[in-house]
Amino acid sequence: MSGIINTTQRRLRLALLATALTLPALAAQAGETISAGGDKSITVGLGVRASFTSVEDGAPDGTSRSADFNLDSVRLYISGQLTPMIKATFNTERDSAGRVEVLDGYAQFEPADGINLWVGRMLPPSDRANLDGPYYLNTWAYPGTVSQYPAKFAGRDDGATVWGKLLDKKLVYSVGAFEGHNRITGASNQSDNLLYAGRVAYNFLDPEPDPAYYTSSTYYGSVDVLTLAFAAQYQPDGVGTLARRGDYTAWNVDGLFEKKLDGIGVVTLEGAYYQYDTGGVADVPSSFGGAGPTDNVGGLTQGKAYLVGGAFLIPAKVGWGQFQPTVRYQHFDADLTGISTSQTDLGVNYIIDGHNARISAEYVITSTTGKSDGNAVVLGVQLQF
Secondary structure, eight states: OHHHHHHHHHHHHHHHHHHHHTOOOOBTTBOEEEEOSTTOEEEEEEEEEEEEEEETTOSTTSSSOOOEEEEEEEEEEEEEESSSSEEEEEEEEEETTSOEEEEEEEEEEEEETTEEEEEEEEOOSOOHHHHHOGGGOSSSSOOTTTOOOOOSBTTBEEEEEEEEEETTTTEEEEEEEEOOSOOSTTBSOTTOOOEEEEEEEEESSSOOOTTOSSOOSOOTTSSOEEEEEEEEEEEEEEEEBSSSEEEEEEEEEEEEEEEEETTTEEEEEEEEEEEEEOTTOOOOOTTGGGOOTTSOOSOOOOEEEEEEEEEEEOOSOBTTBEEEEEEEEEEEEETTTOOEEEEEEEEEEEEEETBTEEEEEEEEEEEETTSOOEEEEEEEEEEEO
């Protein structure tokens, strides 16, 4: 028996080694594809984000600047295809807290551009920032001040989505049902009410690149984009405790404009507005009832928020890549507490290979009602293979 086990282990190691040796650099969202005969294939990829952060008064003594190296994210991307219509995706994430979780895991039935069905764990229909994820933003950090839709892990939830591309792929729609929020003893959702989500986006210029369900805050001039979108989510008894429950309703509008100016550069403008309604009910804390960080419990806030940002890709190549100055401002007004929070990110990216290889430097200013302003310096590197 031990001989059989050892032989199996050797074969597995050899298979993994062979796979690793066949992995050159990837496109933005796809790794190396290995054919399994006919239409069958499997694609493997890897993403890494690491940074150095220095925060004002962030050191243990409370008065010195912190100096911290962070492994922000490591992602393993795997997708497979049985036929052009039947596919699957499995991605993992090791986040900055050291948790390794299933990021995505869903079956894909895609008979036509106009209608697709995904079932499993995925990003629900939501705002552009969430559908970008941290790897496809202009700025380094995710805009968590304003983008606050509930999620099980990294913006994801378990459920099903029907989506498609119509009108020459310029109209992208998606609608889905998901496990949702506060499914824990003593919290509001004791009836296992689902969360319903939808989004519709229209591209007035070029269609955004496939698959189009996922988005980016810049395409580095590969297409001219003017996209406006509306997204909404609703869950009965989505907020609060069993004794004091509130329905959860949230919606946002977002827009992206990007234009390549011949000989001048690529200009990018982005904006979003959000409204979150909890029915006037304060939500439970995220640790309520012993909930863990991936239980999708607590922490929702009623309020209004907005985001504006811009970037400019300078055409001249310096060394390996191009420079792209960026700016973003986000602001959230909480209705029940009266607390306002804002953040300004001023930065520059060094773009070596689009979203696959870039270096970022940012100066971040934060402001919260009743607290003095703070600042941080962030240096980050992102690679995808």
